[in-house]
Amino acid sequence: MDIYKFSLLCALLGGAILQLTVAQAKNCSNTCISTVRCSPYFKELVWTVEPSGCRVYQNACIFRNENCSRANQCLPPLVATTRMKCHQFCRRRCQRAGVKVCGWFPYSDSAGRYMSYPNRCLMDQFACQHAQAYVGEPTQGSCPINT
Numbered sequence: 572m573d574i575y576k577f578s579l580l581c582a583l584l585g586g587a588i589l590q591l592t593v594a595q596a597k598n599c600s601n602t603c604i605s606t607v608r609c610s611p612y613f614k615e616l617v618w619t620v621e622p623s624g625c626r627v628y629q630n631a632c633i634f635r636n637e638n639c640s641r642a643n644q645c646l647p648p649l650v651a652t653t654r655m656k657c658h659q660f661c662r663r664r665c666q667r668a669g670v671k672v673c674g675w676f677p678y679s680d681s682a683g684r685y686m687s688y689p690n691r692c693l694m695d696q697f698a699c700q701h702a703q704a705y706v707g708e709p710t711q712g713s714c715p716i717n718t
């Protein structure tokens with residue numbers, strides 16, 4: 572590695588460490604206050620590319636609340652995009668192993684369905700590929716029977 576590359580690397584690393592320190596020192600907990608309750612049954616999908624890949628939200632209300640809670644964790648805001656653009660970032664190459672998760676997918680008329688996946692990656696992949704949003708954070712483990 573020549574000296575130029577080395578100093579560039581140092582600058583990048585230094586920047587990353589500085590950002591980390593600033594983020595830790597910052598308390599974002601009251602940046603965004605939202606008390607809006609959203610209907611999970613109202614379906615008007617919002618697509619956004621998150622660092623882990625394309626994620627679909629059931630509607631703009633839920634999307635805004637998520638954006639808000641991210642702001643309170645000092646995370647960058649979510650930016651909505653089109654389904655087509657997002658689709659290029661559907662998760663691929665998920666492993667079969669991992670921690671099982673259970674997600675809740677709302678359908679119209681106050682019905683929803685719990686569905687188990689071998690891991691979060693496969694669940695996100697399903698949601699993305701089938702344009703079906705799960706609502707809420709998935710829980711760990713298989714879904715309970717009778718749900």
Ligand SMILES: *[C@@H]1O[C@H](CO)[C@@H](O)[C@H](O)[C@H]1NC(C)=O
Nearest residue numbers: 595596597598599600601602
């Ligand atoms: C941030 O500030 C709130 C009060 O505004 C406090 O309750 C919370 O514990 C603080 N969090 C951190 C990580 O300092």
Ligand SMILES: *[C@@H]1O[C@H](CO)[C@@H](O)[C@H](O)[C@H]1NC(C)=O
Nearest residue numbers: 634635638639642647648649
């Ligand atoms: C997301 O949150 C940011 C602030 O963190 C705000 O500027 C932006 O308008 C929000 N976007 C939506 C769609 O709510």
